[in-house]
Amino acid sequence: MVGIRRVAQHLNLSIGTVSRALNGRPDVNEETRRRVLEAAGALGYAPNQAGRALRRGSTGVVGFMMQTGSEITGDGDTFFMSVFDGVQAVFSRHNLDLVVLLCSSREDPDDYLRRTVARGFADALIISATRREDSRIAYLAERGIPFIALGRSETDAGHPWIDLDFEGLARTGIDRLVAKGHRRIAVSAPADDANLGFVFLDSARTALEGHGLVLPPELVLRSPPNEIGGYQMARQVVAMEERPTAIVLVNETTAIGFYRGLRDAGLEPGRDIAVIGFRESPQAKFLSPPLTCFRIDLHALGEGLAEALLATMPGFQERYPLGTVRRIWPMSLITGESDGIPR
Amino acid sequence: MVGIRRVAQHLNLSIGTVSRALNGRPDVNEETRRRVLEAAGALGYAPNQAGRALRRGSTGVVGFMMQTGSEITGDGDTFFMSVFDGVQAVFSRHNLDLVVLLCSSREDPDDYLRRTVARGFADALIISATRREDSRIAYLAERGIPFIALGRSETDAGHPWIDLDFEGLARTGIDRLVAKGHRRIAVSAPADDANLGFVFLDSARTALEGHGLVLPPELVLRSPPNEIGGYQMARQVVAMEERPTAIVLVNETTAIGFYRGLRDAGLEPGRDIAVIGFRESPQAKFLSPPLTCFRIDLHALGEGLAEALLATMPGFQERYPLGTVRRIWPMSLITGESDGIPR
Structure with missing residues (x-):
């Protein structure tokens, strides 16, 4: 050829x-x-169609693939837009444009990615919503397309990734609740095969075992990543014969629905069920009692993603000699009033 | 040639x-x-470089240009993601992908658009944040690139647009406040030359005049579209010798900061200053007292944008025989408890 x-x-x-x-x-x-x-x-x-648009200067565009759908972004998105802002801050130094590739939840992410690559308008990609086994990673690596994953995966192509500290979230949350006297602690998990669910559940189990406790299957509550999902989890908890006294949530929006679900059943978050939420989102800031949760510098996370991606791109790697970045992004605990002692 | x-x-x-x-x-x-x-x-x-990627099937991609930056999307975005979801619902019927073109507030939108068109990876464009005079409109029209604007403009290229009902917002808000006895009513406006600011201010003046009232210059409060902007407006109001007894806000996020700003000065929103907010955003749902504001079906708005855009695209217009859509999108009043009678 x-x-x-x-x-x-x-x-x-x-x-x-x-x-x-x-x-x-x-x-x-x-x-x-x-x-x-x-x-x-x-x-x-x-x-070489796949490679054609994936060299420096050939498009000047980097794509960020995120999942959308009324279940996920129907009420907007306060996570990714903040990350994008950080990514852009770095890219603007290099005349690179960030475009967001919206993969609908109705569509297979692998098909979507293949189509995007065939369209060939991006020099490099950032992928998110990584799955336990994620064939997008091998697909991109085989084609030599520069990319970084927001989120770890069992699929390892020697590629760079940055992930949030779900172990730290589980450990800090469980340790804190146990110290307050909780013994029957529930955790939430995504309804799909997002890798973060596996990491979080494994870490929660390990943390509980460290205190001589177990995580019975009925206390793993799966829900879609939205307010309604949180509401449904609260209803499940309320209906249990032997209720947990506390819960750690792994999605930011579910906390809002969880509060409402408890209140509709006459229970008070923090007093009747201790709640530790995920991220201190703009909505979570308005919860009462204030939610104990975690703060993440999303702008800095976006900058980190951009720099780690540039470190893999032929035209930029000498300016970003970072090697293959594989990094757990820190989250810091914000103590609220939602995780009191058990009644 | x-x-x-x-x-x-x-x-x-x-x-x-x-x-x-x-x-x-x-x-x-x-x-x-x-x-x-x-x-x-x-x-x-x-x-024909400009036209090359702008015919049916040549890319299968439609770009949605939105403005970002820490001032605008630093805390996320709950407006556009919901609109995108509606746009995608229509595009998915036609194997069209929506990509989001993030134009940083640090960059000139005209330059950004020209670069995007030169990169030629989209069949059609949706532009937003329309300015009073918006040269993007003439630029796209001259090149025969199918596009629709979210927002009116004085620049008229016979192009389609959909805009929110800022007249209705102003009229409904002012009429309601006057009916409750308010005579000294402030309004907010964007700090930049967004067309919506002109439309809203003109409409507010007209509505006030209909009641024999005026809008003095000091009661037009300009602010960036975020929480801090709202906070600063509250501080301005608090510091006035002759305070307004009410305000109508034209941005959804400013309401949150406005509440805080009043409270920090010992004033209670709804009781000391009546507040009518813009959109019932996910954050606004948590305000106390509940905010009187407007509900917009953003998913349907997204669908409307997509269908009106397809009506201009050669391969699709026979399926969407809508002509040139120019439409004011309705908003419905949600009565809260933030707009009581003057003290």
């Missing part, structure tokens, strides 16, 4: 000029474009 | 095949690609 390098050698032109001519850029004169097209035809040039 | 049509005629191939060959799509056999490239060279083909 004759590539762009061979065409450039044949014409004694730079690869960049040939690339611009083949890609129809306006900054190539007509005579050069004519020569390039003729030579490309005569030599049997075949573009 | 020889275009793609001439190359296709010369080879007796379809325009689609020639386009795919020139664009390096993998679904063209090598012999065909060779013939196309040779003919393109021999005939002096010059791609």
Whole structure:
């Protein structure tokens, strides 16, 4: 297969000029474009579609793939937009544009990614919502496409990732509740195969075992990542014969519904059931009693993602000599009044 | 200038095949690609860069340009993500992908748009944050790029738009406050030249005049669209020698800061200063006293934008025979307890 390098050698032109001519850029004169097209035809040039748009300067665009859908972003999103802001702060130094690839929850993320790569308009990708086994990782790695994952996975292609500290969340939450006298502690988990669910549950089990406690299956509450999911978990807890006295939530929006679900059943969060929430989101700031939860610097997280991605991109890695970043992002506990002692 | 049509005629191939060959799509056999490239060279083909990626099927991507920045989306965004969800619901019927083009507030939106168009990866565009005079509109119209604006503008290129009912917001808010006995009513406005600010202020003035009242310049409070902006407006109000007894806010996030700003000065929203907010956002739902504000079906708004855009796109307009949509999107009043009678 004759590539762009061979065409450039044949014409004694730079690869960049040939690339611009083949890609129809306006900054190539007509005579050069004519020569390039003729030579490309005569030599049997075949573009490497997947690689074509994935080199420095060829698009100047980096895609951030996130999952959407009325279950996930129906009430907006306060997490990713803050991360994007940090990513952009870094990219703006390099004239790179961030575009957000909205993968609907109705669609298979693998299909979506393949289509995106075929469309070839991004130099590099940031993927999120990583699954336990995530074939997107192998797909991108095999094609040599620079990418970073927000979230770990069992699928390891020697790729960079940054993940939130779900172990720390589980350990800090459980330790704190046990210290206050709780023994029957529930945890939430995503309803799907998001890797964070596995990490969080494993860590919660380990933390409980450290105190001689167990996590019975009925105290693992699965829910969609929204207010209604939180409400349903509260109703499940309320209906239990032997209720937990405390819960640690792994999604920020569920806390809001959980509060409402308890109140609708005449229970008071913090007093009747201790609640430790996930992130101190803009909505969570308005909960009463104030939610004990975790603060994450999302802007800095976005900057970290961007820098770690640039460290993998041929045109930038000498300026970001970070190697393959694999980093657990810290979260700091914000003590509220939602996790009192057991009644 | 020889275009793609001439190359296709010369080879007796379809325009689609020639386009795919020139664009390096993998679904063209090598012999065909060779013939196309040779003919393109021999005939002096010059791609129409701006138009190239803006026909049906050529990219399958529609871009939604929104403004970001720590001032705007630093705490997330609950408006646009809900709109995107509606846009995607329509696009998914047609295998179109929505990508979000994040234009940082540090960047000139006109420059950003020109770069995006040059990158040519979208078939059509949705623009937002329309300004009073918005050169993006003429730019896109001149190039025949299908687009729709979320927001009106004085710049009229015969293009489609959908805008929120800022007149209705002003009129309903003012009428309601006047009926409760308020005579000295402040309004908020964006700090920049967003068109919505002009529409809202004009409408507020007209509504006040209808009651024999005026809007003195000191009661037009300008602020960035965030919590801190709302807080600063409250401090301004508190510091006035002759305070307004009521305010109508034109941004959803400012209500939260406005409440805080009043309370920090020992004033109670609803009792000391009546407040009518903009949208019933997820955060606003947690305000106490409950905020009198407006409900907007953002999912439906997204669907409306998508359908109106498809009505302008060559491959879709027969399925969406809507003509040039120019539509004021309704908002319905949600009565809370934040707009009592004057003290």
